[in-house]
Amino acid sequence: MRIVAVEDAPGQPLFPDVAGLGAVARFAARLHTSFDTVKPLWLRLEETGLCTGHQGFAWVEGIAKRLMPENAELLVVEVNDAATGAPVMLLPLMRRRARGHTVIEWLSGGVCDYSAPLLADARPWTRQSADAAWAAVCAVLPPTDRFHIAGIPRQIHSIDNPLALLSVARDSIQIASGLALDGNPETLIKRICKSSFAKNFHKHCRRFQQLGKLDLVEAETPDAVEEQFSTLLELRLNRFRELGRFDLLTQAPVVEFYRNAALQGLSDGSVRLFGLRVGEAYLAVIYVLVMKGTLHALLLGIDQDAVPNVSPGLTTIGKLMVWAREQGLGYFDLSVGSQGYKQHIGASSAVLAELCEAVTLKGRGSTAYIKLRGKTELFVRSKPGLYKVVQGVMRRLRRLKN
Helix, strand or coil, X not given: CXXXXXXXXXXXXXXXXXXXXXXXXXXXXXXXXXXXXXXXXXXXXXXXXXXXXXXXXXXXXXXXXXCCCCCCEEEEXXXXXXXXXXXXXXXXXXXXXXXXXXXXXXXCCCCCCCCCCEECCCCCCCHHHHHHHHHHHHHHCCCCCEEEEEEECCEECCEECHHHHCCCEEEEEEEEEEEECCCCHHHHHHHHCCHHHHHHHHXXXXXXXXXXXXXXXXXXXXXXXXXXXXXXXXXXXXXXXXXXXXXXXXXXHHHHHHXXXXXXXXXXXXXXXXXXXXXXXXXXXXXXXXXXXXXXXEEEEEXXXXXXXXXXXXXXXXXXXXXXXXXXXXXXXXEECCCHHHHHHCCEEEEEEEEEEECCHHHHHHHHHHHHHHHHHHHHHCCHHHHHHHHHHHHHHHHHHC
């Protein structure tokens, strides 16, 4: 483990000048290249601090074991108060080779929607304190040509995310959506959702019930997890193939990651599967994370042809929202993406931040390309007609590939 205090950090053009910030906040950082040395602290912060479901230890350890590239190295940075030594936060990162240069990224593997540190407490953050903490982080990291951290939420359970406050952070093209849950579960849909969604939800439930008893069933045994996960995989891949959309679940390591995480989740309820059934027939299956009063909806597979003009997906989400409120959960996270159904439900959206900066000349080319690609995509999205044409072309190409 390597420990460096922020005042000892070598100067680099990428990072803001933190001279004179000692009166505001001083931090020291420690680099862990193995989970063995950081696991006790991680589990303590997971229990007593603030984090999203995407930073649960079992989830992140699974990413490192199953999805981290062979040429990558684990970098978990522990940030402490320089005066007291008390832990402040943990950041799970990795460094990998990428076309002739190195890049430090969030430890994501494509299955981590949010880049958010585990915070030790609810202390307020400012741009100055965030920059000072980041300088301490960079002081213990190995050399790299560039940084690229995407999917940075603005807040972590109502506390400003220090990564989003960084001087080098910028708005991304990604948005995340969700709904706050409160009050009586029986009246939840009517109270917090758009009236059009509430009306359709009850109508769809009645249509499905004409086929038999409608139930939202949680997978509570290994056999049930295997059954529902296999159904989710089949429904989702069939649907995405039909739409000409790419899905990570076409990759065997990703499939095994999700399956293993769901089986592990039986022990603490952090990962759950739910199936919407009429009788014994599945209409939809949804895969979720549950942590710190929040339900994160991750994967949804639907049988769109079960009943004409009726949505098993929206019906599943509505029933799951009620279940979440019955469990005392306070937020339903609809994850990243600008799909229209989220606005139809009545979800609120927030723009995610991104850190995409070059450190060396080698890293400048890739950084410039990523920024240009983001600007191009943002322009295309701002032109609905053009965006629709581009989507259609991409779908046709994927169908041909399949």
